[in-house]
Amino acid sequence: MDRTENRMSTPSTAPERIDHFTLFDLPRKLWIEMSGLEQKFLQLSWKLHPDNFVNASAEEQERSLKRSSEVNDAYRVLRDPVARVEYLLEIEGARKEGEHKQQAPPELLEEVFELNESLDELREAKESGGDLAALKSRLESAQKNFQEKLGEVDERLQVAAQQWDAAVEAKAGDNDRKAIMVRLNELLNRRSYIRNLVNNVAKELA
Amino acid sequence: MGRIVGIDLGTTNSLVAYTDPQTGAPKCIPGPNGSTLCPSVVSLDPDGSIIVGEPARRRLLTQSERSIYSVKRLMGRGVADIQTELKLFPFRIDPSSKNVIRIKLGDKFFTPPEISAFILRELKNWAEAYFGDTVDRAVVTVPAYFNDAQRQATKDAGKIAGLEVLRLVNEPTAAALAYGLHEKQRGRVAVYDLGGGTFDISVLKLISTSEGDIYQVLSTNGDTHLGGDDIDNLMQSVVREKILQHHRVDVSTQPELAQELRKALIATKHQLSDSKSATLRFPLPNGSIFAHEFSRAEFDALIGPIVDRTMGPVKQALADAHLTPSEIEEVVLVGGTTRTPLIRTTVQEYFGRKPHTELNPDEVVALGAAVQANILDRGVQNMLLLDVTPLSLGIETYGGAVAKVIPRNSTIPASAQEMYTTGVDNQTGIDIHVLQGERELAKDCRSLARFTLKVPPAPAGLPRIEVRFLIDANGILQVAAKDLRNGQQHSVEVQPSYGISDTEIERMLEDSIEYAEQDFAERQVIEARTESEAILAATQKALTSASSATLSTEERATIDQSVAALKESVAGNDYKLIRKRIDELNHATTHLAELVMNGAVSTALEGRKLAEV
Numbered sequence: 001m002d003r004t005e006n007r008m009s010t011p012s013t014a015p016e017r018i019d020h021f022t023l024f025d026l027p028r029k030l031w032i033e034m035s036g037l038e039q040k041f042l043q044l045s046w047k048l049h050p051d052n053f054v055n056a057s058a059e060e061q062e063r064s065l066k067r068s069s070e071v072n073d074a075y076r077v078l079r080d081p082v083a084r085v086e087y088l089l090e091i092e093g094a095r096k097e098g099e100h101k102q103q104a105p106p107e108l109l110e111e112v113f114e115l116n117e118s119l120d121e122l123r124e125a126k127e128s129g130g131d132l133a134a135l136k137s138r139l140e141s142a143q144k145n146f147q148e149k150l151g152e153v154d155e156r157l158q159v160a161a162q163q164w165d166a167a168v169e170a171k172a173g174d175n176d177r178k179a180i181m182v183r184l185n186e187l188l189n190r191r192s193y194i195r196n197l198v199n200n201v202a203k204e205l206a
Numbered sequence: 207m208g209r210i211v212g213i214d215l216g217t218t219n220s221l222v223a224y225t226d227p228q229t230g231a232p233k234c235i236p237g238p239n240g241s242t243l244c245p246s247v248v249s250l251d252p253d254g255s256i257i258v259g260e261p262a263r264r265r266l267l268t269q270s271e272r273s274i275y276s277v278k279r280l281m282g283r284g285v286a287d288i289q290t291e292l293k294l295f296p297f298r299i300d301p302s303s304k305n306v307i308r309i310k311l312g313d314k315f316f317t318p319p320e321i322s323a324f325i326l327r328e329l330k331n332w333a334e335a336y337f338g339d340t341v342d343r344a345v346v347t348v349p350a351y352f353n354d355a356q357r358q359a360t361k362d363a364g365k366i367a368g369l370e371v372l373r374l375v376n377e378p379t380a381a382a383l384a385y386g387l388h389e390k391q392r393g394r395v396a397v398y399d400l401g402g403g404t405f406d407i408s409v410l411k412l413i414s415t416s417e418g419d420i421y422q423v424l425s426t427n428g429d430t431h432l433g434g435d436d437i438d439n440l441m442q443s444v445v446r447e448k449i450l451q452h453h454r455v456d457v458s459t460q461p462e463l464a465q466e467l468r469k470a471l472i473a474t475k476h477q478l479s480d481s482k483s484a485t486l487r488f489p490l491p492n493g494s495i496f497a498h499e500f501s502r503a504e505f506d507a508l509i510g511p512i513v514d515r516t517m518g519p520v521k522q523a524l525a526d527a528h529l530t531p532s533e534i535e536e537v538v539l540v541g542g543t544t545r546t547p548l549i550r551t552t553v554q555e556y557f558g559r560k561p562h563t564e565l566n567p568d569e570v571v572a573l574g575a576a577v578q579a580n581i582l583d584r585g586v587q588n589m590l591l592l593d594v595t596p597l598s599l600g601i602e603t604y605g606g607a608v609a610k611v612i613p614r615n616s617t618i619p620a621s622a623q624e625m626y627t628t629g630v631d632n633q634t635g636i637d638i639h640v641l642q643g644e645r646e647l648a649k650d651c652r653s654l655a656r657f658t659l660k661v662p663p664a665p666a667g668l669p670r671i672e673v674r675f676l677i678d679a680n681g682i683l684q685v686a687a688k689d690l691r692n693g694q695q696h697s698v699e700v701q702p703s704y705g706i707s708d709t710e711i712e713r714m715l716e717d718s719i720e721y722a723e724q725d726f727a728e729r730q731v732i733e734a735r736t737e738s739e740a741i742l743a744a745t746q747k748a749l750t751s752a753s754s755a756t757l758s759t760e761e762r763a764t765i766d767q768s769v770a771a772l773k774e775s776v777a778g779n780d781y782k783l784i785r786k787r788i789d790e791l792n793h794a795t796t797h798l799a800e801l802v803m804n805g806a807v808s809t810a811l812e813g814r815k816l817a818e819v
Contacts, residue, residue: 046417046590050619050679054372054582069619069676076616 019091020074028088029168030161032078041075082191085161085184094181097189105190108149115142115197122204136205143201146194153191160184208340210372210583211235211333212575214347214380215322215360217278217433218402218542219243221572222329224337225580232384232576234569237332238730238781243568244332246402248324249273250311256721258328261733267469270296270461272312276435277325279403280307280318281363282356284704290431294439296461305704317706319359320714323366327722330369335727343370345579347571348681349404350376351428351519351596353642354654355704357682362706366714368722372582374680377401378408379593380574381540382421384565386412387577393535394424396524398553398561399571400516401541403433407520409527409534418588425526425615426596427519434543437509441471441500444508445486449496463491478505479545506548513552520556526615537561542568592617595677602639602648611675614644621676625690632663638673640683653703659687659696671696727781734784738776741788745769745795753801761797768794 021028024040048071053064077083089095104112122135164180212232214221221242223234234242239260249262250272257265266273279291284305291297300308300315308315326346333341346369348360357374364371378397385395392412399406406428413420445467446457457464470488477484478500488496524531537553539561544550553561565573581589594615600608601624611622626636636659643651661669670690677683687696706714745765748754757765772787 042413042415042420042590045420045592049590049592051373051582051591052585052587055585065619065676065678066621069621072617072620073622076613076620 018070020078020087023070023074024078026078027168028092029165030081030085030088031165032084034079037075037078041071044071081161082157082188085157086188088164089181089185089188092181094178094185095188096185097192104193108194111142111145112197115139115146115201118142119200119204139201139205143198143205146198146201150191150194150198153187153194157184157187157191160187208342209333209337210343210345210579211329211341212345212347212380212572212577212579213326213329214377214572214575215278215325215363216246216401216571217276217404217435218246219568220246220325220329221569222333223569223572223576224333225576230580232387232573232580234572235329235333235336237328238335238733239785242572244325244329245275246278246325247273247275248277248311248321250314252312255729256324258324261736266465267462270465271298271310274309274311274321276403277309277318277321279431279435280309281322282318282353282359282704283307295435296464306706317714319363319706319711320366320718322360322363323714323718324721326363326367326369327718330367342368343372343579343583345373345375345575345582346371347377347380347575348374349399349401349428349430350378350406350408350423350426350593351404351430352681353430353597353652354681354683355652355702356430357680358702358705361680361682362711365711366718368715368719373578374682375575375578375591376406376408376423376426376593376681377404377571378406378426378540379410379421379423379591380572380578381538381565381570382408382410382412382574383577383589383591384570384574385536385538385562386419386421388565389536389562394529394533395536395538396520396534396557397538397540398516398520398544399428399540400543400549401433402543403431403435405429405432405516405519407516407523409523409529418590420590420592422592423594423615423617424529425523426594427523427526428596429515429519432512432515434541436512437475437543437546438468438472440508440512441475442468445471445488445496445498448498449488449490453490453492453494453496455490455492460491474500475505476545478502479547502547509546509548513548516549517552517556531557534559539563540567540570593679593681594618595620595681597642597652598644599654599675599677599683600641600643600648600651602641606648608641608643608646608648608651612677616677618677618681619679621674623672623674626659626671626673627669628661628664628666631666633661633666634663635660636669636671640675640685654683655685655700655702657685657698657700659698673698730781731779731784734781734788735776738772738784738788741791742769742772745791745798748795748798748802751802753804754798756801757798761794764794765791765798 024037026032048064048068050061050064050068053061077087086095118135118139122132122139125132125135160180160183164184167176167180212223221234221244223232225232236242237244237259244259245263247259247262247266249257249265249269251257262273266275276295280288280297285299285303285307288307292299298310300310306317308317309321330341344364346360346364348357360374361371378399381397381399382395392414395410395412397408397410406426408426409424411422411424413422449455449457457467467488470486474484474486482502483499485497485499490496534557537557537559539550539553544567550561578591595612595618596614598610598614599612600610603609611624612620628636637656638659639648639656640654641648641651642654645651659671661671671687672690673685673687675683675685685698685700687698689696768791772791775784775787
């Protein structure tokens, strides 16, 4: 089968019609009370699950399939704090992934450079059968360092999320909300970058 | 509308169960010989009739080229996937098979779903004989870790067998249902299910609410190439090596001898579950006897790596559920292989608590399937099953990478929408390749299907087609596409990577009806008569042998009476009566069988019937 790159198209997500917040009767705020969310999820599941419609008409079955998948998809996104932020930005039209995904945030440039060097050295040592212990321990402390940074990003994300909720409550103007969303977007990109780093190191150390 | 049943279509044994409408309790349905277990063995007799179950298992020893076991290992797989299996199992595959395997039985070829359909039809017959009513719908279980192609193959098997499969249920979830009903337990439950050919671990939360009980799967993991068969094969390789060395007999070149050895080793393996040692005594064709004592320690050392292999998925499933072993409140063991002591102790150590084994590990999955069948049939409103998809669903992107659209352990039904457009002017097709798996490159994931969205020629980037990927409640993928510019449904022709077309299934259904046309009851009579011939001959031989000298006159008289009663029943057509008389004769000849045994040197013989000595 002809699989030249021209014929493969890049998927991009399309906006949902009934958004997840509306489905769960929630305002577009970033703090969600978890047990209440779970209750709502179970309630909706009782009503909509396909198991209730096995003897029903084909149309009803199709509808139950569609609606129950909507509920499951929404719950999956809303219960994960990071996915929740990402989703909110998407439906508000404010989600912009990092233009150069592989580019490090400026203040991290030096540390990232050192980390990549260590990763390369470890890979080479693995292949040539060299001494891994010292290299591994250096990578382990770099991993710890970046995990801490990940923690920091998560804290800042939480603060920005609280700011968003406050703005919603205060019925703040468009510009204020846009500014907060820009901030959230930056933090998401930063988080994504650091998380990839942490994962790459974990893979090499495994 | 006929009745509905729950079916466990297992690698080694299959079972059928129903829910008693009066008590609401599930029950397994016995077959004509009184056992609820139907060995998943199929044989094609020279006269063209299909034999399933215990009679087919006997034919493994006498007609191995016309028989097959463990066909579940081949479901939803292509030839490239089963290379290891081909080395360890006597599957005879049509070499031109690629993505749908064709297996040779005698001089005919069958696909794995057709063979599984014979087993399903057999169970359907058992149930119909039991109810005195037709059975047309079923809930069939599958390993939780089965991928889309394996699930589709199972559904196809149901269709070919003339059953409407209302739902595929994951085996650990079914077991949880059976236990939940039985034990009324709640909280976080881990189900460790090790069968003949597949391993599943599922982590569930059982919640009681005012509306009823919810069985929510949090995560699942497993290995669809791992089971009791692998333990058997390990024992085989050890023993075959020794037989070659000490007796210069190469078992691998003699299929029927290999099956005899396999049968003897399985018996030895079972003994090791209850004793600290078991001895294999295996008569070789040249008259000598091969003997080997397996100590429990030796056995544990041998199967250690297999048990270790199960722990990887266990750890991953817990991690995905964000739980530690001590946070699991109940552990349930499912599958015959979990009778192995090493597995019980390993699981107990890992979770720090004694696992539940109260329900028969062979029956519990079928019982759960019957519970689910009841829920679906009667619209039971107080039980809800929320299961998950075990593997991430992804789409191939530039450079052969995979973009995950539905993560593993998402509650099903689950969906994802992707928008597609063209990359060059006047491009008339957009190719989409859907995969399952956790790896980052398409070549390391499982190809599920390919399809092309047809678009009329237009400038690049103008067409907008939204594709919805939906994993239904069976864990099977459905694809729908919509042209966003005009809101119309866009037709999608999906090419499954491993599957049978609908027209082929129709053809197989017709063929299978022909096979089924040989009346079930008629066949039961034939089988019963064959068995009675064997036991009458054996009884005759034993009565004239030296060993029978010490029989009392009363015993002889009882035996003679039973023989006469059996001969009388054989002249008739009531297979249930013939079987009853066979049982009576077996009972009457128990002492005689012992006397004969003491005079013979053979494989482990405790509890053997006269016809087997």
